[in-house]
Amino acid sequence: MVAELPKADWTQREDLAALVRALGADNIRWVGGAVRDTLLGVPVSDVDAATPFHPDQVISLLNEAGIRTVPTGIEHGTITAVLEGGPVEVTTLRRDVATDGRRATVAFAKEWREDAARRDFTINALFAHPETLAIDDYFGGLGDLDARRVRFIGDARQRIREDHLRILRYYRFQARFGADLDTEAEEACAELAETMKGLSRERVAGELLSILALPSPAPTIARMHERGVLKVILPETTQAQIAALEALTSHEKMLAARPDALRRLSALLPALPHVAEAVAARLRLSRKQRAHLSTLAARSDADAGRPKALAYEEGMDAARDRLLLAGAPVAALDGWEPPQFPLKGGEIVAMGLAKGPDVARLLQTVEAQWIEEGFPDRARVEAILSNLK
Incomplete structure (x- = not known):
């Protein structure tokens, strides 16, 4: 079993070394996605760090080292170190004091394990020493990574009761990394699915669109539907729409089309503009997203036979999405620019x-x-x- 983090481009960044020097190597650990993704051999987009230092002390030490800071979430212990290679969120170790399913009241902690214990999944609770790259794994996250299993830390039902959004986070991580299903997690998510009704619509929309933006979300969405989870947040979806999503993602792969969350959301809805508008309003999507979803819902069987006309009338992005939803080719639009009508x-x-x-x-x-x-x-x-x- 892996005991230390493999060297990666990000672990050798000079600006991160300067951050470590400012706080002291024993007072900072890389944590979360950067550690997990490096172990999985996938690209790392963001680097997060944890420290036992109070946020005010972090700001003071970084300022002394000439590192600019932004108090992005200082009330929760997070400051952002603005570095040349990209920002790094540095968060003081925390423990939960009280939770209500939507938000948590936290207190600062001193022990790495205490902070790890409040995280959601074992694969997200891995800490790496910035110099030795030794990994602290308190809850079996390395074994779960090897098995491609997404498992809650501790009792799954209790963790979901602390934050109901963890149901959707579970499915997102399962869609991205999972292979071996965790029975306890699956049962807990199904049993407590109704608790998601108390979440803010923006949080639900963010997680749902994140799932749909993944390379192959269809099997996970199908399982959410089968377990009664999807109906809580997207009651408009039927088995026919699940099949439509599967057909869409298969067609996208065949044409090497980039994944698009809104296109896939449209596949999960009846092709009716008023339904699309109602769902967009419920999920608090942006005005631009609402308009696009409504345009996709106006698709028809005739779209496949008039790709350029469709692009002229609805715009290139909408035309491509509607053609993909129809299972039609999009090559006719490659390199084509809609002309200007030559009459005033x-x-x-x-x-x-x-x-x-x-x-x-x-x-x-x-x-x-x-x-x-x-x-x-x-x-x-x-x-x-x-x-x-």
Whole structure:
């Protein structure tokens, strides 16, 4: 079993070495995703650190070393060290004092194990010494990593009662890393699924979209549906939509299309704009996300036969997503730029037609035929206009 962190590019960063010198090697540990992902051999995006020092002391020591700090979550013990190679969150060791399923009241701690015990999963509670790279594994996280098993620290039901969002976090980590299902975790998530109704919609949306953005979320989403978890946050989804997501992800892989959470969310919903709008409102999605989801819900069987017309009418991103949802090819859009309609309303008025709604209607009719004919040149547009006058 691995006892120390393999050397990686990030472990040899000079700016991280300066951070370690400022706090002292025995007073800082790398923790969380960077440790886990390095052990799994996957790219590391963020580096987090833990320390027994109080946040004020961390700020003072880093300032003395010339390292700029930002008090990003100082009330919870977190400050951000602004480093050349990327920011690092440094968090004071903590223990939970009280929890209500939505938030926790914490107190600062002094022991590494005490901080590890309040984390959610064993694979997220691994600490690495910054110089020796020796790993402290208090709850069997290394064994779980080897087995690709996502397991709660301690009693799964108790950990979920502390923070109901851990249900969705479990499925996200299971979709990303898991292979060997943990029976206790699966049963606890199903049993306590209804507790998610008390969570903020933004937190639910964030986790759901994170799951859907993963390379292969369909098996996990199917299991969430089977265990009655998905219906709590997405009651609109039926078995037919689960199959639609599976078909979509398979089609994406065949075309090497990048994963997209909103496209996949659309697959999980009936193709009805009013349903998409209701779900977007419930999940508190941004205005841009709501508009895109509604556009995807307006998809039809005709989309596959008119890719360029679709791109002109709805935009390139919406067209690609609707074609993928239809199981259609998208190659016709590669390198293609939607043309500009070569006729203005003023030109029609100059031809003798009075200003007013008739001009707008005529212009729309000509444009519609121009689109359906595959965007011919101006001479053809003038011919179309002449035939309609």
